[in-house]
Amino acid sequence: GDSVTQMEGPVTLSEEAFLTINCTYTATGYPSLFWYVQYPGEGLQLLLKATKADDKGSNKGFEATYRKETTSFHLEKGSVQVSDSAVYFCALSDQNTGNQFYFGTGTSLTVIP
Amino acid sequence: DSGVTQTPKHLITATGQRVTLRCSPRSGDLSVYWYQQSLDQGLQFLIHYYNGEERAKGNILERFSAQQFPDLHSELNLSSLELGDSALYFCASSVAGQGLVTYGYTFGSGTRLTVV
Numbered sequence: 001g002d003s004v005t006q007m008e009g010p011v012t013l014s015e016e017a018f019l020t021i022n023c024t025y026t027a028t029g030y031p032s033l034f035w036y037v038q039y040p041g042e043g044l045q046l047l048l049k050a051t052k053a054d055d056k057g058s059n060k061g062f063e064a065t066y067r068k069e070t071t072s073f074h075l076e077k078g079s080v081q082v083s084d085s086a087v088y089f090c091a092l093s094d095q096n097t098g099n100q101f102y103f104g105t106g107t108s109l110t111v112i113p
Numbered sequence: 114d115s116g117v118t119q120t121p122k123h124l125i126t127a128t129g130q131r132v133t134l135r136c137s138p139r140s141g142d143l144s145v146y147w148y149q150q151s152l153d154q155g156l157q158f159l160i161h162y163y164n165g166e167e168r169a170k171g172n173i174l175e176r177f178s179a180q181q182f183p184d185l186h187s188e189l190n191l192s193s194l195e196l197g198d199s200a201l202y203f204c205a206s207s208v209a210g211q212g213l214v215t216y217g218y219t220f221g222s223g224t225r226l227t228v229v
Contacts, residue, residue, distance in 0.1 A: 093217065103158075
């Protein structure tokens with residue numbers, strides 16, 4: 001079945017460091033891929049998405065490229081800020097399996113000044 | 114404001130009790146999804162309703178039930194509560210069909226349930 005595997009956290013970085021959070025997926029069809037972010041005490045917000053292979057999603061300095069050959073959708077940011085401290089969830093939606101999302105377990109990021 | 118409204122924001126209740134969590138989806142969205150988020154199990158899909166009909170069930174306990182009303186709001190009923198039911202409960206909505214894979218979910222801010 002469909003699934004998402006996300007790198008374990010927590011991740012602690014200094015401000016202005018480079019961020020990578022790895023995400024790989026398994027899907028039966030041609031999924032869309034998403035990154036959601038959850039700030040402390042809040043719900044999940046869509047950060048970026050890509051709906052087909054080789055698409056790059058980007059938002060707020062974050063980027064992720066849909067790599068079909070490696071079944072990956074790694075999240076990157078060149079220079080993190082304290083305000084990026086949050087939990088990041090990778091997710092996929094696959095029409096072949098009906099209207100359901102599959103979420104990774106989440107990766108907690110803490111950015112220290 | 115995401116457009117998905119969940120009430121109440123916080124709920125404290127005793128073991129054995131029953132509670133109802135409410136969700137109003139974003140205007141125009143026909144699908145409502147319920148998720149449970151706990152520290153040890155991450156985000157767990159509970160149930161999906163589309164235009165009043167149940168479409169999919171995930172890891173939902175028999176003590177839990179849900180429904181979606183004609184005005185599209187949804188309620189999640191949790192009964193015979195146990196300490197382990199303490200968690201954040203999220204509702205999400207989406208447009209129908211292709212919209213999910215194109216636009217994804219819109220989440221509410223959640224209801225924090227504490228069972229004491």
